[in-house]
Each structure stands twice: as structure tokens, then as C-alpha cells.
Amino acid sequence: xxxxxxxxxxxxxxxxxxxxxxxxxxxxxxxxxxxxxxxxxxxxxxxxxxxxxxxxxxxxxxxxxxxxxxxxxxxxxxxxxxxxxxxxxxxxxxxxxxxxxxxxxxxxxxxxxxxxxxxxxxxxxxxxxxxxxxxxxxxxxxxxxxxxxxxxxxxxxxxxxxxxxxxxxxxxxxxxxxxxxxxxxxxxxxxxxxxxxxxxxxxxxxxxxxxxxxxxxxxxxxxxxxxxxxxxxxxxxxxxxxxxxxxxxxxxxxxxxxxxxxxxxxxxxxxxxxxxxxxxxxxxxxxxx
Amino acid sequence: xxxxxxxxxxxxxxxxxxxxxxxxxxxxxxxxxxxxxxxxxxxxxxxxxxxxxxxxxxxxxxxxxxxxxxxxxxxxxxxxxxxxxxxxxxxxxxxxxxxxxxxxxxxxxxxxxxxxxxxxxxxxxxxxxxxxxxxxxxxxxxxxxxxxxxxxxxxxxxxxxxxxxxxxxxxxxxxxxxxxxxxxxxxxxxxxxxxxxxxxxxxxxxxxxxxxxxxxxxxxxxxxxxxxxxxxxxxxxxxxxxxxxxxxxxxxxxxxxxxxxxxxxxxxxxxxxxxxxxxxxxxxxxxxx
Numbered sequence: 001x002x003x004x005x006x007x008x009x010x011x012x013x014x015x016x017x018x019x020x021x022x023x024x025x026x027x028x029x030x031x032x033x034x035x036x037x038x039x040x041x042x043x044x045x046x047x048x049x050x051x052x053x054x055x056x057x058x059x060x061x062x063x064x065x066x067x068x069x070x071x072x073x074x075x076x077x078x079x080x081x082x083x084x085x086x087x088x089x090x091x092x093x094x095x096x097x098x099x100x101x102x103x104x105x106x107x108x109x110x111x112x113x114x115x116x117x118x119x120x121x122x123x124x125x126x127x128x129x130x131x132x133x134x135x136x137x138x139x140x141x142x143x144x145x146x147x148x149x150x151x152x153x154x155x156x157x158x159x160x161x162x163x164x165x166x167x168x169x170x171x172x173x174x175x176x177x178x179x180x181x182x183x184x185x186x187x188x189x190x191x192x193x194x195x196x197x198x199x200x201x202x203x204x205x206x207x208x209x210x211x212x213x214x215x216x217x218x219x220x221x222x223x224x225x226x227x228x229x230x231x232x233x234x235x236x237x238x239x240x241x242x243x244x245x246x247x248x249x250x251x252x253x254x255x256x257x258x259x260x261x262x263x264x265x266x267x268x269x270x271x272x273x274x275x276x277x278x279x280x281x282x283x284x285x286x287x288x289x
Numbered sequence: 290x291x292x293x294x295x296x297x298x299x300x301x302x303x304x305x306x307x308x309x310x311x312x313x314x315x316x317x318x319x320x321x322x323x324x325x326x327x328x329x330x331x332x333x334x335x336x337x338x339x340x341x342x343x344x345x346x347x348x349x350x351x352x353x354x355x356x357x358x359x360x361x362x363x364x365x366x367x368x369x370x371x372x373x374x375x376x377x378x379x380x381x382x383x384x385x386x387x388x389x390x391x392x393x394x395x396x397x398x399x400x401x402x403x404x405x406x407x408x409x410x411x412x413x414x415x416x417x418x419x420x421x422x423x424x425x426x427x428x429x430x431x432x433x434x435x436x437x438x439x440x441x442x443x444x445x446x447x448x449x450x451x452x453x454x455x456x457x458x459x460x461x462x463x464x465x466x467x468x469x470x471x472x473x474x475x476x477x478x479x480x481x482x483x484x485x486x487x488x489x490x491x492x493x494x495x496x497x498x499x500x501x502x503x504x505x506x507x508x509x510x511x512x513x514x515x516x517x518x519x520x521x522x523x524x525x526x527x528x529x530x531x532x533x534x535x536x537x538x539x540x541x542x543x544x545x546x547x548x549x550x551x552x553x554x555x556x557x558x559x560x561x562x563x564x565x566x567x568x569x570x571x572x573x574x575x576x577x578x
Contacts, residue, residue: 001307007306022311025314101452102448141428154433156315184389
């Protein structure tokens with residue numbers, strides 16, 4: 001349950017039934033790590049919200065308003081003894097329109113919610129996680145690919161598979177059987193000298209942390225390739241890890257029956273990530289000061 | 290805007306922000322025609338809700354409760370001078386769970402909303418409608434195909450195309466370019482002696498009216514084939530029509546630049562549909578008494 005919420009700037013915990021976010025999943029969202037009271041990668045999250053709105057023909061949100069409202073929630077957080085949280089910003093197409101057809105007068109609903117920082121076992125970062133290749137597939141849809149939109153039933157069904165297999169995360173393949181991403185994360189693999197991450201022009205969500213890792217790897221002189229990843233290629237990879245804005249980076253130690261070492265590149269990227277970019281709680285947990 | 294709503298049996302016009310229906314489109318719905326105070330095809334709608342819940346691993350709703358709550362709304366309608374309305378029943382996975390992962394304790398939210406009967410030009414039934422083949426494609430996803438779930442961004446984007454082209458409806462193709470359905474309707478075509486409707490095992494919504502038409506055609510001795518429909522086959526068809534629970538049946542007189550006659554089979558099915566099944570307002574409008 002969220003600790004504090006704002007709907008169009010007002011303290012509400014509810015939304016109108018007629019909102020198109022509920023009726024059709026007509027909107028998008030982003031999930032931001034709050035570490036020691038600071039929003040990490042704020043500008044990248046805002047940029048992704050803006051470009052997602054553009055692709056869905058939603059009015060782009062007023063960024064200074066979003067910043068002001070986020071600060072209001074962070075100020076509330078500062079009054080408690082808690083410093084870490086998750087800020088979720090959700091933008092819907094609001095109410096109106098005839099059935100599926102969007103209203104001519106465009107008017108979004110913006111929802112900001114502050115959630116407790118999720119607790120995961122420390123071993124997920126140190127020893128890595130066990131995963132499965134999910135049976136649920138990602139449908140191929142270039143119009144929606146990359147957008148963190150509200151149509152997330154595939155992720156829900158795949159997460160249910162993970163719970164049934166008692167694993168922390170699952171890897172989703174597209175309908176051609178090609179691995180694309182985790183249920184809540186992006187996928188990277190090292191094959192020899194190269195770091196590879198699946199292209200997201202057919203399906204999947206373009207994570208903010210994915211871009212951070214691509215940039216970080218570049219700065220460290222590691223070549224990153226974006227493209228189609230085959231299942232055999234994934235299973236034969238030297239190292240595999242998953243990323244998102246909240247966990248940062250989890251090494252993968254197992255996919256179904258295939259085991260992986262947590263390699264030097266994975267450890268290097270994790271350490272750099274947590275040291276450079278304000279993941280202070282994680283740095284304390286994982287890295288020597 | 291809905292005229293009256295019930296959320297889990299209470300008169301509310303709002304829903305909790307934390308509801309998974311809003312957060313992930315984690316749920317489904319059905320839209321029922323109310324004609325002269327009576328719900329049309331109630332049992333078929335309930336059956337589709339039940340089977341959709343089963344496929345999404347949602348607790349099936351208590352049908353006698355749904356009937357009781359629907360009757361409450363219809364009784365309110367009866368107190369007005371209005372006899373026709375649209376009843377939308379929406380079932381979500383409720384609140385809880387960790388991110389995308391559904392909660393172990395399964396507890397739905399059920400939302401019943403009564404909307405005004407939509408007004409469309411009479412010519413849509415008499416002369417037929419102009420349509421387009423939408424650029425937005427339906428992604429292929431057997432796990433979700435056929436279910437009237439809440440992930441409807443494809444329909445939203447396609448409906449926006451229809452508005453831009455000023456047409457009443459658009460026809461959606463799957464990502465292989467095969468015509469599947471309308472943005473809010475199912476597709477039928479007559480090719481020679483046969484009535485054909487696309488199979489819905491890859492994508493699309495299995496409409497209640499689609500089943501009614503298939504059964505009705507069978508009773509009239511018309512062979513109905515379910516399968517893949519090619520674009521060329523659609524454009525070469527002798528008759529084309531679209532169906533849903535609210536409009537009943539609209540003949541198609543144009544798809545992009547291709548014109549169609551409103552043929553005898555279309556008129557026969559429309560007349561039988563409105564005469565047999567309680568579409569009383571439509572019967573008054575369209576059929577000789």
C-alpha cells in the first residue's frame with residue numbers, strides 16, 4: 001500500500017471509476033528509487049515519461065509540476081525516520097471519450113504514490129538470483145514496444161509463474177521465442193568480450209537503468225551490442241544480469257537448469273553503479289567504503 | 290460518465306489507487322445491452338466473465354451477487370423514464386501482491402456501472418458504415434487471446450485512427466497482417482455460400498454477439514467457418530459486417546477504397562437478431578413490426 005499519494009496535486013487515495021487508466025490501461029508510469037531522500041535518475045525518468053506520452057498521444061506532463069509534487073511527498077518522507085522509498089508516477093489519459101476513442105479535449109490524470117522501499121535478500125546481489133524462462137510470452141507490437149505503459153497483464157502472468165517456481169525473477173521471450181527481458185527488469189549478457197542486451201523495438205520496456213548500464217559500460221571501455229538474442233546464446237553466455245531502477249543490478253546464477261558464475265564484469269558494473277550514482281543504501285550493503 | 294455505479298456492492302464512483310486494475314490493467318470486463326429494462330444475453334456474458342477469470346487466474350465472481358447488484362442498478366433505471374442503457378461489469382484482481390506478482394490471498398474488485406445508451410446514426414444499420422484498415426496491429430498472444438481484458442491500448446490507438454479518418458469503426462489486423470476484428474466489434478464476411486469469421490486463438494476478443502451470430506446462422510442453415518482470413522479475401526468478400534453486444538450488427542459498406550453492397554444475408558441476420566433476441570429499440574427502429 002502506498003504511504004502517501006497525490007492525484008492531480010490533491011491528497012487522494014482513490015481515482016474516478018471513469019478514468020481511462022482503469023477502464024483500458026490507457027496510460028503509462030515510471031518507478032523511481034528514492035535513496036536518502038533523493039530521487040535517482042530523475043531526468044532520465046522524466047525524459048522517458050515525456051517520450052512515452054508522445055508515442056501514446058498523451059499530453060506530456062508539466063515537469064516542474066511533477067518535480068514540485070514529488071518534492072512535497074519527499075518532504076513528508078523526511079519527517080519520518082525513513083530515507084529510502086519508491087516513488088511511482090502514473091499518467092493516464094483521464095476521463096472522457098467515446099468508448100476506446102480518446103477524448104478530443106486532452107486532459108491527463110497524474111498520480112504520484114510513495115511506497116516503502118522493498119526488502120530483498122542481500123544474497124540476490126552477492127550470490128545472484130535463480131530465474132526461469134517463463135512460458136508466458138511477450139507479444140510483438142512495435143506501436144507499444146519500449147513504453148512502460150499500463151497494459152501489463154503479460155508481466156502479471158509471468159510473475160505468477162515465478163512465484164509458482166519460487167524464483168526471484170523470470171525471463172520473458174517474445175512470441176518468436178527470443179529472450180527480451182525480465183518480468184520487471186532488463187536483461188544483459190556477456191558473451192566473450194561483448195556485453196549484449198536485447199533490442200526493444202518489438203516488445204519489452206526500455207528501462208532507465210538499462211540506459212545507465214549501457215552508458216556506464218561505454219565509459220569503462222566495454223562494447224555494448226543491442227540486437228536479437230537467441231535462447232541458445234543466452235544459455236551459453238559467460239555472465240548474465242538483470243537491471244531495474246529499484247534493484248539496480250542482480251547477477252543471474254541460474255536460468256532453469258543452466259548455472260552461471262557471477263563474473264568480474266557483473267561485479268565491476270554493480271560496484272560502479274552503486275558507487276557513482278547515489279545508490280547509497282546499496283553501496284553500504286554491498287561495497288567496501 | 291456512468292449514471293450509477295457499485296463497487297463491491299457499495300455506491301461509489303471511485304476506486305482505490307492501489308487497485309491492480311489501474312496499476313496493471315489486471316482484470317477484465319463485459320458490456321451488456323439493457324433494452325426496455327432487460328439485460329440481453331445475460332448468461333452468455335456471465336459465462337464469458339467466468340471463463341476469462343479462469344484463464345487469468347482470477348477468483349470467478351459470485352454470479353447471484355452480480356445478478357442482484359445488476360438488478361439494483363436496473364431498478365434505479367426503472368425509476369427514470371429511460372429504458373435502455375449499457376451495463377458494464379468490470380472485475381479486477383483487487384489490491385495487493387508484490388509489484389506485478391498477484392497476491393496469494395485472492396480477492397477481486399467488482400465494479401458495475403450503468404451508462405446511457407449510445408446514440409448512433411440510423412444509417413449505420415440501414416446503409417452500413419465506412420471503415421478503414423487500421424495501421425495499429427493486434428499483437429499475437431495466445432495467453433490473452435479472446436479475453437475481454439483491461440489491456441486495451443491497441444484498441445485505444447486504433448480508435449484514434451478511426452476518429453482521425455472520421456469513420457465509425459476500423460478493422461484491426463494481427464502482426465502478420467491478417468484481419469481479426471473491429472476496434473470494438475467482431476468481423477464477419479460472406480464469401481460465396483460461406484459465412485466466415487476470424488479465429489480468435491492468437492488475438493482479439495471473443496464477443497458475445499459473435500457467438501450469437503454463429504448460432505443464429507447455423508439455425509438458418511448457413512455454414513459458418515472459423516479460421517484465418519486474408520486481407521485479399523476480406524477485400525474480395527461479397528458481404529461484410531461487424532457485431533457487438535450494443536450495436537448488434539452493422540453492415541460494412543466501405544473498407545478504405547473498397548465498396549460493398551449491404552447484402553441479403555446481412556439484412557436477414559440483422560432482422561432475425563433484432564426480432565428474436567429482445568433488441569426491442571432496434572427492432573422498432575429497423576424492422577417492420
